[in-house]
Amino acid sequence: MRGGRVEPAMRRGSKLAAAGGSLVALTLLASSVAAPAPMPSGGGSATLSMVPVSLAYFDSCADALTELRAAASAAVGPYGFAGEAMLFGDRAALSAESSARTFADAQGKSAGPAPGAQHSTTNNHEAGVDEPDLVKTDGRRIVTATNGVLRVVDPVNRRLIGKLDLTDGREELRWAEHPLLLLGDRALVLAEDTLGPADAFRSVRRVGATRLLLVDLAGAPRLLGTYRIQGSTVDARLTGDTARVVVRASARLDFPFDVKGSDRVRAEHNRKVIARAGIEAWLPEYEWTAGSERHTGRVGCDRLSRPKRMSASSTLTVLSFDLTADRLGDGDPVGVVADADTVYGTATSLYLAGQRPMPMTLTPRGRPSPDDQVTEIYQFDTGTPGRPRFLAAGSVPGWLINQYALSEWDGHLRVATTTGDLWGEGRTSESAVRVLRREGAALAPTGMVGGLGRGERIYSVRYLGPVAYVVTFRQTDPLYSLDLADPTAPRVTGELKITGYSAYLHPLPDARLLGVGQEADREGRTEGVQVSLFDVRDPARPTRLDQWHLPRAWSRAEHDPHAFLYWPDTGLLAIPVDDGVRLLRVSGDTISEIGEVTHPAVRQDDGRSTWSPPVRRSLVIGDVLWTVSEAGLRATDPTTAQSLHWIAAT
Template identity: 25%
Template sequence: MKYKMHTLLVLCLVIAGAVFAGGCLSADKDDDLNNVGMTSFKSEKELQNYLENSGSLNYLSSTSSASSSDSSAKVTAEVPQAVMPEEEADIAVNEAGVSGGGEYGDYSQTNVQIAGVDEADIVKTDGKIIYYTPNLYYPTNVTLHNDSKYPYYTYDTYRMTFIINALPAATASIISNITETGGSLYLADDLLITISTAYKESKIIAYDITDPAAPKVAWEQEYEGYYVDSRLIGDKLYFVASEYGGILPLTFMGRELAYSDCYYPYGPDIIRPDADVTYFITKLDTKTGDNDKTIALIGSYSTIMFVSGDNMYLTNYYYPDTQLMYLDFVESNGSNYLPSDTMRYIKKVMGYDLSTRIKYMAVSEAVGNYTTNMTEDEYTNFSESFYKDYNAYSSALIIEAEKTTITKINLETFDVASGFVPGRINDKFAMDENSGYLRVISTVGDNYRTEESTLRSTVSILNAEMETVGTLDNVAAGEYIQTTRYIGNTLYLMTYTDGDPFILIDLSNPESPSVLGEMKLEGTYSYIYPISDTLLVGFGYTGDWRDWRTKLSLYDVSNPENPVELDVFYFNADEYVSVYDYHGFTWNAARNLMIVSGSDTAYIFEIKDNEITLMKEDIHKDSYVVRSVYIGDNLYVFSNLEIHIYSMTNWQRMNTISIEQPVYPDYGTIYPTHDDPIYPTRDEPVYA
């Protein structure tokens, strides 16, 4: 009778409509755990079926009807031909593209991950004019609502981009401003491109700055969804936006997409991808603002984007379906722990065409019912046997099944290919492209169900077709990856564990990466930067919560088999300094100067003759330092309150430019306008 009630419960849930075709990993594991990747839809029907049968993806379909584009008009793009390895270029001092030249001397550019691939930032300069959007929000359309007992204000906000005539430095001043958009800036010849990050003001506006004192709108482009990231390469802006619950209709920036322009992740039932966001990747012509091409890709909030000079890469993390794991274990091994009548019921449930969720609920309840009448000793023995074996099974499967797919988009043709690596990718600095090969480091076993001893990282090298051609496994076993940086054919890797190893990995042979050298460090590092062919700086932390300190280290890697720490600078214990936003880091190679934006202070170091020397501390009272820029002999330090300008020859402050501050409504001037008492009298009821 008990199991008939279970069956009735299941059937009621089926009738309620909570069912879609589901499956379980078969005992012989017919599903290929390496059969993962990205593919495009071929028709509206295929798209609808995917949305209906993908469980967590149902909400991606909006109430709007699908695009009426002819699905047969396009086919899945062919994978580009393999790129033959070329001779490796010399490592330049400005590896990250942080300096330029002009008629007024050298000037800094945005610190970026890949040289020649510009990234949006709040400060841009052409060596004469500086464009700056502070992190300030100015109120507009302020309205006092005085029609209730408790008056209140409502208002909208906007950000302001200030245009500064930087030279001569002693008389530098703000000459104009832009209030329509700001925050993410690019310079493209005589255009200032601004990207609004506010959902209600989703615009890209290009301003003609031939006359910086009077910028004029050259073109503007509205976009749907939320701004994610972008890159500027030559005269093309590669723009990425995300939409939560907006895959239909298939349109973006006025362009109608064919179904074959929309890509989705696939894989065996036992593992599932994070798939809760639609990304729209668009190529814009910076001269006209025209949308040259758009494709859509289903990903998640954990999707990571890396852009080389030729390709864009986006990730999808696949993780084992824990409910399927449990069902597979019970179906395959349950007879070792459960009585025959319970197993008959479980086999019957598993034979129904039900969703994984329904099966999991029914099977879990059956196991629970079996243990209900056990004594404490019986339940202890059952748990030690059943759950110990299940945990070992699930841990092993997680190690085997955990994947990250990587989707490659050719920036010229927008052809798409995909591959995968084991485990999880930490951040975009874990990826790099060189001579047509994608190099990736990923971590397997970073899961609460797995033992720390299973934690390991793998270096994978993929060719142009996104096929893995070389691997280096068991890198930093039992340790967490903290920081990575690719420089030429060397991967510099720092981990977070006792001893904190600094590991150098040789990638010159794509088919056989190998460890070059290793050293033990004190502390952990959040950022690595090359200042020459043989010198690196590492920025991080040392100590524990009782004596936590920030440190800056200088390394000699001229002998990769024996890297050496040459010098260390320790900040005071009460100084909070961070370069998690690497755009706030500036290197002036000509003067051997490094500027770090930290809290309310800009720290200016000279790194010369294998030593780190603190040259100057520029303190901004009541405001955070966010950026620094140099032009010729002058250094400009930016906070939300002021811009300080220094001579780098004598470190005297030459000028201070004040930033206009927002003025919000003064709530202290609002008083109740009603005649009734604020608090109830003895004769008035008091409501809870």
């Protein structure tokens, strides 16, 4: 392994695994990766570098507590941990809104034979991996989860055939999002919860929790079991029959608000809190139910790993559930003392990526220096059912925009990041695409191309096999085309400068690319939603064929590509614009508008006022377009935008 060595702890963990022990996944391997010498950047000024990352497991709970206290004490400041949104508890403790992200598949069709009519599916980032969304269909039914209620709709007879309250009688949870995964007659619903001291988890005053519900859809929707664990949902993926849910929990350290004195005094008081904390501050509690059964537990010390450098401010837990079973069980949890806000999955790998915790002392302007901008990445093997097995760790300089900045292809991981001053005044930012390859337990760099969009930041990325497209923006929009066929020498092949930007890129047949974003003037001031059709057949000369622009409007698809629908059979494009959905048609080199779909206003609880919930999702079943909002579902003729039927969310 280049520049690395296997530590004794790693060898001990491997022996335990071979003997059938429980130390698999995160806890098996450790690597210490030395940064290699700089290599040519393939046309950019950034250097090819990798910040050392290592993973090891704790030998005992006592050792774990000693190391966690030491790391937390070194990282804590007068107001808690740097980068934390709260001084105690979890990020989700004051919010019941799910952070699960959802996205849409490049061609808009199901990957395999459909049980029902031909239909669109969740347009996942990668084939063979399903991602949670607010609506799912298998062609014979539509399953939605809005306003805290799961509803099942028969698309043929256009009627509601079942519903199930997901809130457990707690009205505040109706405001939470409930994305779901669908496998046959099973639905796994993800939700955020907010637990107080009256709940089973009593270790802190207030703690956020992830709540999972397993629902049987064979007849009337029926709850089979639940699972709750301390922490907020980062994201989830379904490969085969196994759903893997990633949860992030802040260290449950009750830092006081009312300490008098200087910052030094406050920081010292926080260190005393850490010194008194038990191991339970870092090991999340969970409970699961199946019918009348109820079980509780806590992630074990033997399931917890750590990177060599850690702040001990948060813990990531990966849970695995067999969706063909009639219960969720304990989730077979494994954890790592790290942070992540991005999950990227393929049919055989799961990647967790996130910013390395910032130091308490920043630059004179209170901003991180380029050396502090590091994204850490952990790779797991998910090619077989059950608990994932840790494979490798690595890091790259800079910030990820979302999961689309990551792509695994031909044994390599491509990562697009922006480094430098992202806040604008210094205009020192630039972006790069780095290529990593697994060598032993390390994700080691093999090549990079840098110098993209100097003074700008990345707004969107799309990888298509050996090529990639990157949009950066500040005042104008360079669309870069990149050749990544040689992982040791990636290079820029073309660049297109236009006004505005694309925040989401979607591949079309015949080497065309759709971009959804904002038009802007020459000074970079946005002027309304735009859809751009690009011709990328010539890598050296990407061109824009057509543009649709609506002034002073915005689209949810700019930040949530799950809201985007492209149906290749007819060239239908459905994108949310403001509170409705605009239907466009892509034909040849042109974009034309068909019409708009809106949903009726909903009367408020006071019985007098109304509000118009935005249309959140669109899907196609047969020759009918269905749109979903909190108000209900509308069936529409996609060729004319004429309404066919309305189903209210009663």
